[in-house]
Amino acid sequence: MTATTPRSGTGRSASGRSGSARAASAGRPRHARSALVGLASVIVPLVVLVALWQLGTTLAPSPFFPPPVAIGQNLVALLFGGPAVVTPVFVNDFLSTVGRMLLGYAIGCAWGVVVGTAMGLSRASRETVTPIVEFLRSIPATATLPLFIILLGGDDDMRVVFIAYGVSWFVLINTASGVGSIHRTMLDLGRVFRISPARRLFSIVLPAASPKIFAGLRIASTAALLLAIVSEFILATNGIGFQLIQAQGRFLLLDMWSWMLALALLGLLLNSLLDLVERRVLSWHRLSRQKI
C-alpha cells in the first residue's frame, strides 16, 4: 500500500497549486499565468522523461523496455478499432476492471463513512471498535484475497467485495478522525438551536469532517485500482490484471507495458475527477485556510 502514497501525494500538491491560482480571483491575468505555470511544471518533466526514454530505446533497443511511442500505439490498437470503434478487449477487460473498481470503491467508501461517523460521534463505540479496526487494518488487504476466494468463490462479486473491504479502511479511519475532532462548540451549536439529529449529522457533522473524509477518499481511490488489479491476477477470466498476467505468460512485453500505461492513465483520470469534485465541494476549506 505504500506504493500508492507518492502518487496521491503529488496529486494533492498539484491541486494545491492550481487551487491557489483560482483563489486569486482579483487578478485574472495573474491567475491565468500561474495556472499555466502550474500545468507546465507538471507536463515538462513528463515530456522530458518520455523523450529521454524514447532516445535511449532508439539508441540501444531492448526487448524488455520498448520505446514509449510503440507502447502508446499498441495501447490504442488494443483498445480501439474494429467495427464497433472499441475492441472486445476494451469492453471485456478494460471496462470490467473499471466497473468492478468503481462499484467496490463506492461500497467501501459508503461503508467507511457510515462506520467512521458512528465511531467519531460516540466515544464509547470509538473505544470499543478502535482496537479491532487497528488490528484488522494491519493485515495487508492483498493478503486477505485468498480468504475472500475461499469464502466467496472466484467470480466478480468476490472481487468487488475484496476491493470494498480494502478500500473501506482508509475512509473509515479518516472519517472517524475527522468526525471525532470536530470542536465541541460546533456540536453544541446544533443542540443549542434545537436542530434535529438528522440535520445536525448532514449539515454540521459531515461537512465539518469533509476535508478529512476527502483525504480518505483520495487514498482509497488509488487503493481501489491497486486491489482491482491484484484481484484479477488470480482465477480471473477478464480484466486488466488478467490481461497483464496473460501477456507475461506469453512474453508479450509490449502488451504488458501498454496495460501499465492504461493503468497510469486510469489512475490519473480518477485522481483528476476527485480533484474536480473536491475543488467544488471543499472550496470553503481551501480558501478559509489560505486566509489564515
Place this chain on the structure above:
Amino acid sequence: MTDTTTTPPSSAPSPSGVPGTPGAAVVVDHVSHTYGRGESAHHAIRDLAFEVMPQEFVSIVGPSGAGKTTLLRTLAGLLQPSEGAVWVNGVRNTGVPAGMAMVFQDYSRSLLPWLSVEKNVAFPLAGHSSAGARKELVDEALEAVGLRGFEKRYPWQLSGGMQQRVAIARALAYRPRLLLMDEPFASVDAQTREGLEDLVLRIRDRYEMTILFVTHDIDESVYLADRVLVLSRPPATLVEDIRVQLPEPRDQITTRENPDFIRLRGHVARLIHGAPGH
C-alpha cells in the same frame, strides 16, 4: 446606589410548581455539579441559587476556571446538573429549553465556514417559518448588527469582530427570550470590544431579551449589566449578587468615569481576587 441582594430563591415550590419568584425568566435552584467520581472528582459548582427576571441583563464573573462554563452549559440545558435544577421561563430544563439562543466565545468555531453569512444566520431557522419570513428575520438581524451588504460573504472573509456580530445576528434572528453569552468578546481587540458591548446593549433594548453574560472581564461585567453575580473559585458558589444602578444609557466614556462604576469595579475585583476590601 449599590445594594447587595441576598435573596436566593426559596426551594418551596409555588402553586405552579416552579420555585422562586413567579414570572422569573431563569431560576437556578440549588444547582451543584461534579465531574467524575471518587478521588478524581471535580466539584465545579456547589449549591448555586439565583434568579433572573425577564429583560434583566445579568453578568456572571469569577476567577478563571471558576465553573462559569459549567454554569452556562447547565443553563443552556447542554449539561444536566448533579443536583438541583434550572427552570427557564417556568419550565424545568431537561434538555435545551425553547426560546433560548447562545453566543459562543469561539466565533471561528461557532460559525459554519461552508455557509455564507446569511446562511449562517438563517441556519437555526430552517423549518421554523416560510422562506419569506426567514429572509425577513435574517435581513433584520443583519441590519441590527450593522452587517447589511455582507450577506454573501463567508465568515472567514470577515474580521473577528464582524464574525462575532454574525453570531449575534444568528442569535437575534432566532428571536430568543433568553440569550446566553459565553465570554463573547474575549478574543477581539479592545476597540472592537467596546463597539460590540454597545451593540449588545442596543439590541437588548430593541429585542426585549433576558441576557446572561459570562465574562472574566470585571469592567465589562459592570459596564453592561443590571446585576453582577460574582462566583468564587471552584467549587463555585455565589459570593455576591450586586445590583448595578448606573445612569442609562451606558456610555463608554462617561459611564467608566462615574465614581459608582469605579467603586463597583473595585468591589468586584476585590471579591474575585480575594483581597481584603473596604
